[in-house]
Amino acid sequence: MPSTPATDDRGVPLRLDKRLRGLEREHGLGAALEALRRHQVEVGFIRDDLSEVVRHTFRAPDGSGARFSTQFNPARARRFAGAGIQQPPEGVVPVHDRCFLCAENIAWQQQGREIGYPIDGASMPYTAWMNPFPLAVGHAILATDEHQPQHWQEGGIDLATLVEDLLEFAHRLPGWILFYNGVGAGASIEAHLHYHALPRTPGLGPMPIERAADRHREGAVARGLYPMDFAHWRGTHAEVLARARPWLAEWQAHAGAAADATANLMATCAEDVERIDLYFVPRHRRRSRGEGLGGVIGAFETMGEIICSTPEERILIETGQVDYRTIHDLLAHVAVALDD
Numbered sequence: 001m002p003s004t005p006a007t008d009d010r011g012v013p014l015r016l017d018k019r020l021r022g023l024e025r026e027h028g029l030g031a032a033l034e035a036l037r038r039h040q041v042e043v044g045f046i047r048d049d050l051s052e053v054v055r056h057t058f059r060a061p062d063g064s065g066a067r068f069s070t071q072f073n074p075a076r077a078r079r080f081a082g083a084g085i086q087q088p089p090e091g092v093v094p095v096h097d098r099c100f101l102c103a104e105n106i107a108w109q110q111q112g113r114e115i116g117y118p119i120d121g122a123s124m125p126y127t128a129w130m131n132p133f134p135l136a137v138g139h140a141i142l143a144t145d146e147h148q149p150q151h152w153q154e155g156g157i158d159l160a161t162l163v164e165d166l167l168e169f170a171h172r173l174p175g176w177i178l179f180y181n182g183v184g185a186g187a188s189i190e191a192h193l194h195y196h197a198l199p200r201t202p203g204l205g206p207m208p209i210e211r212a213a214d215r216h217r218e219g220a221v222a223r224g225l226y227p228m229d230f231a232h233w234r235g236t237h238a239e240v241l242a243r244a245r246p247w248l249a250e251w252q253a254h255a256g257a258a259a260d261a262t263a264n265l266m267a268t269c270a271e272d273v274e275r276i277d278l279y280f281v282p283r284h285r286r287r288s289r290g291e292g293l294g295g296v297i298g299a300f301e302t303m304g305e306i307i308c309s310t311p312e313e314r315i316l317i318e319t320g321q322v323d324y325r326t327i328h329d330l331l332a333h334v335a336v337a338l339d340d
């Protein structure tokens with residue numbers, strides 16, 4: 001094993017942490033995470049520079065300007081095996097079934113190369129880790145320090161707190177996309193609570209669900225604007241929180257009380273004005289996959305970009321067997337109707 005520098009009790013090298021803290025104070029959380037990304041490339045933890053990614057865009061035939069896209073990202077196929085070593089070294093006892101998001105395991109799995117950045121200010125301590133299988137350059141995972149379930153129905157975090165934390169992160173990362181995958185709705189690690197934080201890829205413009213939300217006028221529920229019903233709130237951080245909280249409590253007491261109820265949640269913060277957008281997409285745990293293309297539909301896919309990673313999918317896309325309708329129907333297949 002390489003020699004490890006002095007660390008704090010979360011395994012964070014003290015000097016890196018101090019430098020990142022300074023960056024966050026001066027330029028915001030995004031600057032600290034960008035410095036963490038550069039460090040993780042330098043030490044060889046991030047090896048995927050996304051140069052293999054190929055994106056295709058499919059426009060609606062009706063000329064409305066609606067569109068979906070596919071992201072062919074072959075490195076993603078390797079993610080279920082994890083990025084690190086499988087067997088702990090002599091004398092090291094793995095915790096929580098070798099969970100990939102527990103700092104104690106990360107230290108031996110990644111042989112000290114993966115460094116986290118502690119994030120304070122949410123309902124509990126979180127640590128940002130770089131995703132070794134990114135969907136965009138700088139893709140970070142924000143995981144709780146404590147090992148606790150991803151699903152709000154399983155006795156860990158409650159839905160209201162989950163949304164508060166998501167909005168807190170979005171607010172501190174203007175220009176980024178924050179999202180949460182419910183269990184059965186794209187979460188690949190179900191035993192440890194985490195969110196995704198994704199810097200926008202330059203030049204891509206709004207995600208398809210964001211274009212649909214621009215046409216959403218009244219109430220929380222956006223219906224008929226997108227292949228999936230979704231709830232959407234726009235306003236200041238405080239306004240979105242105040243409006244979303246009672247609506248979500250109501251949902252949870254009715255449709256959301258079903259054992260199979262799950263969801264995707266996304267939040268974004270504008271860079272120029274104080275404007276937060278929060279999206280809630282209800283899902284069903286036994287309908288996690290679309291048909292014909294891609295694997296599990298997670299939050300990022302519900303926003304309108306389907307991740308593909310197998311050669312077969314690449315052939316489907318490049319031989320014209322995928323079009324706007326294919327992706328529309330894929331999303332419609334996993335959609336759950338929302339009442340007002």
Ligand SMILES: [Zn+2]
Nearest residue numbers: 099102147192
């Ligand atoms: Zn864990």
